[in-house]
Amino acid sequence: MSRFFHRFVVAAVAAMVIANLSSSGAVAQDGVADVGSNMVTEFKGKLKSFQRGVVIVVRDDDTEVMVQPPDSPDALVFVAEAKPAFLQRGMMVRFRGEFTQAGEATKPITKIELFQPVNGNLSGHARESFIPGIYGDRRGRNEPAPPVAEVNVVGGLLGMDGTGIMVQAGKVPVRAPVAPDAKLEVRFNNLSLAQEGDIVSVSGFYQPPDETKVKAERIVITTDRVYGEPTDIKPVRKTRRTTTRRTDAEAAADNADVTEAAAE
Numbered sequence: 001m002s003r004f005f006h007r008f009v010v011a012a013v014a015a016m017v018i019a020n021l022s023s024s025g026a027v028a029q030d031g032v033a034d035v036g037s038n039m040v041t042e043f044k045g046k047l048k049s050f051q052r053g054v055v056i057v058v059r060d061d062d063t064e065v066m067v068q069p070p071d072s073p074d075a076l077v078f079v080a081e082a083k084p085a086f087l088q089r090g091m092m093v094r095f096r097g098e099f100t101q102a103g104e105a106t107k108p109i110t111k112i113e114l115f116q117p118v119n120g121n122l123s124g125h126a127r128e129s130f131i132p133g134i135y136g137d138r139r140g141r142n143e144p145a146p147p148v149a150e151v152n153v154v155g156g157l158l159g160m161d162g163t164g165i166m167v168q169a170g171k172v173p174v175r176a177p178v179a180p181d182a183k184l185e186v187r188f189n190n191l192s193l194a195q196e197g198d199i200v201s202v203s204g205f206y207q208p209p210d211e212t213k214v215k216a217e218r219i220v221i222t223t224d225r226v227y228g229e230p231t232d233i234k235p236v237r238k239t240r241r242t243t244t245r246r247t248d249a250e251a252a253a254d255n256a257d258v259t260e261a262a263a264e
Contacts, residue, residue, distance in 0.1 A: 086228025
């Protein structure tokens with residue numbers, strides 16, 4: 001009798017677990033899943049506008065959604081292609097390369113990311129992407145350093161020309177050759193370069209039944225604009241109300257503090 005009762009209890013508990021998983025939508029379907037009282041959602045759309053604490057996105061089904069930015073400052077990112085003309089001395093850059101113990105690069109750099117400092121708390125691993133320095137792979141305490149190793153270099157741009165790139169990585173100046181077809185990528189964790197119509201990917205959650213108000217866990221904004229490319233736009237004449245046109249880089253630096261508030 002006790003054995004039968006034990007089997008009955010086990011079967012009942014298993015049925016309850018399955019029922020709870022089914023009702024909570026633990027497995028996402030059609031981009032939406034239920035987590036407790038919130039529904040997880042993922043969608044794409046176009047940027048309509050942004051203001052302090054809110055990003056307005058028009059989904060692909062033409063529904064307008066108010067999105068609250070993620071809590072982690074590195075979870076909101078604007079991504080675009082750039083050309084060398086966009087670079088300015090002092091810009092923050094990062095790249096991964098292979099170096100000897102003496103600090104000599106053994107291969108050309110194939111990708112360089114441009115970023116801006118962020119406000120807020122970051123995890124240990126994420127902090128390494130924003131704080132100037134040279135970061136190698138983790139090794140055991142007694143494990144000797146290899147003669148050649150791949151490291152991440154983070155720092156302020158000192159210059160870049162046909163001979164390569166030079167970066168002040170904390171207290172260490174780093175020089176490395178750059179591949180002719182190296183990719184320059186803007187990865188700003190703010191909306192200083194974002195414009196209406198840019199493509200937005202959002203993952204987050206909302207409280208049913210209102211799916212037009214979303215708390216984001218990650219926002220990625222992309223554009224087909226290429227920063228640093230020559231344009232056919234004529235210079236603006238100086239008047240009392242206008243000034244000469246600034247470069248994309250200067251505008252981004254000036255607007256970063258204002259638009260970064262959307263991620264607070």
